[in-house]
Amino acid sequence: MNKFIQLACAALLSFSAFAAQTVTTKLDILNLKAQSENVLTSGQPSQTDFAKLKQLGVQNVINLRGDNETNWSEQELVTELGMNYYHIPVQSKADITIENA
Numbered sequence: 001m002n003k004f005i006q007l008a009c010a011a012l013l014s015f016s017a018f019a020a021q022t023v024t025t026k027l028d029i030l031n032l033k034a035q036s037e038n039v040l041t042s043g044q045p046s047q048t049d050f051a052k053l054k055q056l057g058v059q060n061v062i063n064l065r066g067d068n069e070t071n072w073s074e075q076e077l078v079t080e081l082g083m084n085y086y087h088i089p090v091q092s093k094a095d096i097t098i099e100n101a
Contacts (some may be wrong), residue, residue: 026052026056027052047072050078051081054081054083058083060083060085062086063075063085075087088100
């Protein structure tokens with residue numbers, strides 16, 4: 001998978017009420033980066049990572065992975081934890097459109 005696709009598949013996480021840098025040091029998620037005080041980006045979090053993110057105040061999860069890239073329902077888990085879930089599948093650069101943005 002080329003670098004562009006890997007970046008596009010990163011989950012975008014938004015949160016409030018805590019400092020982004022503190023969160024990134026408390027979690028062990030692949031490529032976790034604080035883009036701003038209210039926005040994190042990362043590789044695919046594990047099921048247990050989502051529970052930790054919820055405990056830290058994450059409110060929204062935006063999944064950019066293609067359909068069926070995990071063997072479990074991320075949407076079901078995230079919504080059961082009480083977070084908002086948005087799925088915008090990006091499998092190639094053709095999937096990045098003005099409408100998706």
